[in-house]
Amino acid sequence: MAAELVCAPGKLLALVGPSGSGKSTILRAIAGLYRPGHGRIACNGAVWFDAEKGIDLPPHRRSVGLVFQSYALFPHMTALGNVVAALGHLPPDARIERGRELLRLVHLDGLEERRPSALSGGQQQRVAVARALARDPDVLLLDEPFSAVDRRTRRRLHSELQELRAAVSMPIVMVTHDLDEAAALADVLCVLDQGETLQTGRPSDVLSRPTSERVREALDLRSEVEHERV
Structure with missing residues (x-):
């Protein structure tokens, strides 16, 4: 993997990209449920993983809140x-x-x-x-948290997530396949493909100005671009 992510307290970072791009794997790596072959993971001044230095804190020693897609209640x-x-x-x-x-x-x-x-x-x-x-926790990780609910409930939960962000000042990293959801909720959008960061920035900037054809493909924007050319 060659992913580089930064998320400040009180901000929401959305990870988007095609299936198999590494989005959920990144969340699992942050939580300590997956061990990367290389790299470094740090949060709130604490180093949780550093391949070079041999640091790999187990999940119970990482201050992480994780919401699975299935909720796992x-x-x-x-x-x-x-x-x-x-x-x-x-x-x-x-x-x-x-x-x-x-x-x-x-x-x-x-x-x-x-x-x-x-x-x-x-x-x-x-x-x-x-x-x-x-x-x-020092960071909240959300793995497609709204995928199992209907559209009306999803809109209400989006609003409640915005309220929650005001009440708990911590970084939030969310995986989603829904670009509209990412644009509405995220402060920063990170486009991934095959475990690699392709483009990071404000959602409006990334979605309106993809930096490469590969980013357009990862966002499934190719058809829109081709239509504009016609």
Whole structure:
């Protein structure tokens, strides 16, 4: 891989590109679930991975909140139970209240006792986000977090993600296949192909001024360009 990424606190970086371009692999590498052959990963002044120096912190020592595409909730636990399960670093008597606070943050107050099977896709996604925030991470990683919900719910979740960004000042790295979603949510857009960074910049700049034909292909913009030439 030859990907170079930088995301400041309070900003959202969207990774886009064709299937197999390495987007989800990058998230897994940041989280410590995948070991790159080379490179360096650092967050908030801490080095999590450095191939040259032999540094490779295990996932539990990286301050990461990760929301999977499938949400990966425990089906036998309530919404509150799923969040509390990630609060083992707090004293037992503080976990329930903190779990309720996190569920309120994602607009799920009143649904604490429901199990995932009794929640809609959007509500399950909110539980997954609350659980990811439970350990006060230094970075939040979102792997196609809105792909399993309908368009109407997706728009509402987009709005709630913008609210969440104002409440938690941390870098957010999101994988998406939806260019409209990336343009609406991201501060920075990074185009990937075969594990390589092709172009990085403001979404409006990248989408309106691709720097190469390869970027256009990765964004599936070739047909638009060819139409303009005709």
